Amino acid sequence: MEISNGGIDNTGSIITIKGMLSLLMQSVDDEKNEKKVISLAMGDPTVHSCFHTTHVATEAVAEALLSEKFNGYAPTAGLPLTRRAIAEYLSRDLPYKLTPNDVFVTSGCTQAIDVAMALLSRPGANILLPRPGFPIYELSAAFRHIEVRHFDLLPDKGWEVDLDDIESLADQNTVALVIINPGNPCGNVYSYQHLQKLAETANKLKTLVIADEVYGHLVFGDKPFVPMGVFGSTVPILTLGSLSKRWIVPGWRLGWFVTTDPCGMFRKPKVVERMKKYFDILGDPATFIQSVDICYNKIKEIPCISCPHKPEGSMAVMLKLNLSLLDDISDDIDFCFKLAKEESVIILPGTAVGLKNWLRVTFAVDPYSLEECLDRIKSFYQRHAKQLQRY
Numbered sequence: 001m002e003i004s005n006g007g008i009d010n011t012g013s014i015i016t017i018k019g020m021l022s023l024l025m026q027s028v029d030d031e032k033n034e035k036k037v038i039s040l041a042m043g044d045p046t047v048h049s050c051f052h053t054t055h056v057a058t059e060a061v062a063e064a065l066l067s068e069k070f071n072g073y074a075p076t077a078g079l080p081l082t083r084r085a086i087a088e089y090l091s092r093d094l095p096y097k098l099t100p101n102d103v104f105v106t107s108g109c110t111q112a113i114d115v116a117m118a119l120l121s122r123p124g125a126n127i128l129l130p131r132p133g134f135p136i137y138e139l140s141a142a143f144r145h146i147e148v149r150h151f152d153l154l155p156d157k158g159w160e161v162d163l164d165d166i167e168s169l170a171d172q173n174t175v176a177l178v179i180i181n182p183g184n185p186c187g188n189v190y191s192y193q194h195l196q197k198l199a200e201t202a203n204k205l206k207t208l209v210i211a212d213e214v215y216g217h218l219v220f221g222d223k224p225f226v227p228m229g230v231f232g233s234t235v236p237i238l239t240l241g242s243l244s245k246r247w248i249v250p251g252w253r254l255g256w257f258v259t260t261d262p263c264g265m266f267r268k269p270k271v272v273e274r275m276k277k278y279f280d281i282l283g284d285p286a287t288f289i290q291s292v293d294i295c296y297n298k299i300k301e302i303p304c305i306s307c308p309h310k311p312e313g314s315m316a317v318m319l320k321l322n323l324s325l326l327d328d329i330s331d332d333i334d335f336c337f338k339l340a341k342e343e344s345v346i347i348l349p350g351t352a353v354g355l356k357n358w359l360r361v362t363f364a365v366d367p368y369s370l371e372e373c374l375d376r377i378k379s380f381y382q383r384h385a386k387q388l389q390r391y
Helices: 008-013 017-026 055-066 080-091 108-120 136-143 163-169 192-204 269-280 289-299 332-343 367-384
Strands: 002-004 103-106 126-131 147-154 174-180 208-212 237-242 255-260 316-321 358-362
Touching: 017 332, 080 103, 080 255, 103 108, 108 136, 108 174, 108 208, 108 237, 108 255, 108 269, 126 136, 136 147, 147 163, 163 192, 174 192, 192 208, 289 316, 289 367, 332 358, 332 367
Parallel strands: 126 147, 126 174, 174 208, 208 237
Antiparallel strands: 002 147, 103 255, 237 255, 316 358
């Protein structure tokens, strides 16, 4: 576990995924290396022609634009019909019904994260974040002067949350516990039983849960996706999500911030008014199974990396880097920069998501590029393997 002070002074030291990707791309040696750059570092499958959204979705958007009925400003919380549609969609998997008033439309899930941080900020507040996790939470918390406390995810237990960690980190100033399910960057899917324990733990600690479900329903293992909102009667939950991943339209920037709270804590007049006021200052909202198997099986051919848990959901997987098998690689960042320079392959060092000497790989790419990319990583390993490992 780890405690770090959130605040404006340390925002410059926080690693972001896009910042790291920019540096890695700059290190690609275009003059000496004629190989096409392949990136397994960004969760955007739209760059590959084999992934596209349904025609029904694009036709509906085209029809809306051509109608000229949606050219003006939207209410800051979102159009009533949009809020109603999101409430009905999420209610399908819950034991109670959401209303349009529970839903606030955002510009993607990233804005929903920032809204949550803004609404929860107060002097002395701290928030519990998973490690590894999604670094935007840490950056947003820092700008809001919220202290960050990291709890560990356990790779040998399918990346489950270390419940003892949570109990030891929380105190009377803990404003929220963040749960990302399906997991980013680990590709895990939590069971009903584990989510229930998390809800009970949060209730015991008297803190709400932020349920990041941007990869909701993107599951392909034995475990079904269970929304955290199922346990809304146990603990108040803020559910964050978007169209981006499931419908493969990240550029549409439509997300949601939803109060899944049948007991009504978020419906208190002062809480509702605070939410509405904050949204007033915002701008108005405007298949992976084959790749998983390729990725999981090809990794077994590369001795210096290992996958402790086959992904069951989302678009990413965490890989353990064994530096003892490499001759001239100092850490995960060194590995990724040299890989980019020598092989024109971009993957994300685990440090960027809070886990040093691990790697995050995104497998939402076309099968040919994925195999080519992993073959290049294997060649890279063979060049840098310690002498005894080469024979």
